[in-house]
Amino acid sequence: MDDDSMGLNKELDGMTVVSLEQAVAAPYCGLMLADAGARVIKVERPEGDFARGYDAGANGQSAIFAWLNRGKESICLNLKDPEDLAVMHRMLAKADVFVSNLAPGSVARMGLGGAELRRDNPGLITCMISGYGQSGAAAKKKAYDFLIQAESGLCSVTGSAESPARVGLSLTDLSTGLTAFSAILRALIQRGRTGRGIDLEISMFDVLADWMNMPLLAHRYMGGAPARSGLKHSFIAPYGAFECRDGAQVLISVQSNREFAALCRQVLQRPELPEDPRFSENPERYAHRDALDAIVADCFAQFTAAEMVDKLDAAQIANAQLNSVADLSDHPFLRNSVVQIGDCDVSLAALPVTSHAGPGQKVPNLGAQTEALRAEFKA
Amino acid sequence: MDDDSMGLNKELDGMTVVSLEQAVAAPYCGLMLADAGARVIKVERPEGDFARGYDAGANGQSAIFAWLNRGKESICLNLKDPEDLAVMHRMLAKADVFVSNLAPGSVARMGLGGAELRRDNPGLITCMISGYGQSGAAAKKKAYDFLIQAESGLCSVTGSAESPARVGLSLTDLSTGLTAFSAILRALIQRGRTGRGIDLEISMFDVLADWMNMPLLAHRYMGGAPARSGLKHSFIAPYGAFECRDGAQVLISVQSNREFAALCRQVLQRPELPEDPRFSENPERYAHRDALDAIVADCFAQFTAAEMVDKLDAAQIANAQLNSVADLSDHPFLRNSVVQIGDCDVSLAALPVTSHAGPGQKVPNLGAQTEALRAEFKA
CATH class of the missing domain: 3.40.50.10540 (Crotonobetainyl-coa:carnitine coa-transferase; domain 1)
Incomplete structure (x- = not known):
């Protein structure tokens, strides 16, 4: 040193x-x-x-x-x-x-x-x-x-x-x-x-x-403060917690078309999805989020949380586990x-x-x- | 200066x-x-x-x-x-x-x-x-x-x-x-x-x-992290939001017997309540919180939020309004x-x-x- x-x-x-x-x-x-x-x-x-x-x-x-x-x-x-x-x-x-x-x-x-x-x-x-x-x-x-x-x-x-x-x-x-x-x-x-x-x-x-x-300026200049939405986002999809095979939940927050394409190709094994007009851009994805969330949920349910985190990390999709305080207590970081x-x-x-x-x-x-x-x- | x-x-x-x-x-x-x-x-x-x-x-x-x-x-x-x-x-x-x-x-x-x-x-x-x-x-x-x-x-x-x-x-x-x-x-x-x-x-x-x-130490040394409870507290009563006549909600958080006595005497107009064995100490108040909350709710419903805040301030009971972001935007402070x-x-x-x-x-x-x-x- x-x-x-x-x-x-x-x-x-x-x-x-x-x-x-x-x-x-x-x-x-x-x-x-x-x-x-x-x-x-x-x-x-x-x-x-x-x-x-x-x-x-x-x-x-x-x-x-x-x-x-x-x-x-x-x-x-x-x-x-x-x-x-x-x-x-x-x-x-x-x-x-x-x-x-x-x-x-x-x-x-x-x-x-x-x-x-x-x-x-x-x-x-x-x-x-x-x-x-x-x-x-x-x-x-x-x-x-x-x-x-x-x-x-x-x-x-x-x-x-x-x-x-x-x-x-x-x-x-x-x-x-x-x-x-x-x-x-x-x-x-x-x-x-x-x-x-x-x-x-x-x-x-x-x-x-x-x-x-941030919410104050949304109220003053953007037509209103964001609504409460638990773990969901008010204008981004896919975004939120999805349950894995072992019952643990993993969160994703897909903020660009590049990330969405990587998610479809490397995680969901559905490389054609970004071509689907329902999912081409974030506003379309958000409008059709029920259909999209169902596809994501189906995929996540087939893997354990640890497996899914590995897949998401490999695809460079930002993710997190919905940890309890006990999980924090044992967290490797x-x-x-x-x-x-x-x-x-x-x-x-x-x-x-x-x-x-x-x-x-x-x-x-x-x-x-x-x-x-x-x-x-x-x- | x-x-x-x-x-x-x-x-x-x-x-x-x-x-x-x-x-x-x-x-x-x-x-x-x-x-x-x-x-x-x-x-x-x-x-x-x-x-x-x-x-x-x-x-x-x-x-x-x-x-x-x-x-x-x-x-x-x-x-x-x-x-x-x-x-x-x-x-x-x-x-x-x-x-x-x-x-x-x-x-x-x-x-x-x-x-x-x-x-x-x-x-x-x-x-x-x-x-x-x-x-x-x-x-x-x-x-x-x-x-x-x-x-x-x-x-x-x-x-x-x-x-x-x-x-x-x-x-x-x-x-x-x-x-x-x-x-x-x-x-x-x-x-x-x-x-x-x-x-x-x-x-x-x-x-x-x-x-x-705080939750981590509760998990490690106090038998478990606190449960999620919205606006309620997991061991204090009365605590939380109560609706006033005008629909606005006012929160209180009564943390001592002195404050509870002042609430009963000056706000609820029920000076006898602290003598009631159900409400004598916080653990009893928490155990009987449904009955206590009903008494508080009845009283708050008779006044506007502004009136209730004045009463609570006069009795030196800590309180707050459950403000929206619009309320924050117009807040006098x-x-x-x-x-x-x-x-x-x-x-x-x-x-x-x-x-x-x-x-x-x-x-x-x-x-x-x-x-x-x-x-x-x-x-």
């Missing part, structure tokens, strides 16, 4: 992040800051981040909490107690980044607003994460991941024709946490030029609204990472950006570093 | 990004680099990024393409032509970042691998985006957003009990583009310390696998941004991170800067 092929390696080494965080969005941001080499101090209420109680799968502790909080230090502070608030102030006086996803305004009410803190610490970057924004009517609206999926219209374009559905992962929280992480990196780069920190505000609604631009919470090892999907150091494997017990941090940041 | 409250403002000013990009993932990454102040040169094949043909909603040009490509320059190059490839080399010799989402290996086959390029330009950061990875069997597997949703197990936890569904936005592409953006920022920070660029590889499957950790493609203005949802400069409002026509860039990067 030459020097050029070295990857990321503690590029935020020496940076301190204080994160007054709970649940998912801010903790996920903090996790990536830790992965980048920053020291991340997680400030918890005396009773702890309620995400510690999301599940008890890791010998009584939460496996989900372990995923989101490995590599951090934990300090318990009661910020209504003036002495604890003073500890918080002393940590922030030396911090590079202050992240929070408490309710809008609550950080400022404790005297922890960015402008105030920068009087002593001009390089401090603050990042406040909220549901709908930090001011006005929006600031008062409570928010959870699922509710913002509904409010943003996402549920209306997800699911079957009959019933809208939520997305089965915490899309809003994770996209917001990653957006906040990127914004903090931008502010750190800017501080390298100006020497000054800034305030960042990230709203979950804004993040999801940007991600909704899955990169696992093992972390420790309490005395329990938790094997989870690794972060997608590879770094040499990684975020560390230890998940802090509640307040594990309280005494050490109190001593380090004493008056 | 004091100096402290200044935000992000062209923090990547002076940086040049060359992006050999198509479709969604890499263009979305490039969009954010442009928003951060970098000069982003989009390299297109002579026939153009096929995303220019995604729709014709903007006076014959694509509104979706406009969303993803505002603020960039466009140069057409045929990289099979040695002269055009030489132009590419000369641009990369002066670039800070090289992004690509061509098929794995194709960039290296053209002599555009990171280690090679860094001989002349040691600070160059490369970021290669793929479906499943850059090497081995994974590199050969073709990928589209929807197929990776299926392959990762996401479709198996999204939709109704009867039918799995894909997510109605390009989740895989957008999460990967944002991850790539964050990785490039990390590498730029590292280069500030080391003076050396590095190679980054981002796979869409890896990104989605990390985001699937939506921040719009107007961009120009050809002679057409396109109004779209703004980027969630506010920056003073913004990515620019102009979307380049195909090859708009070809001659100017050829002249700038002549031999």
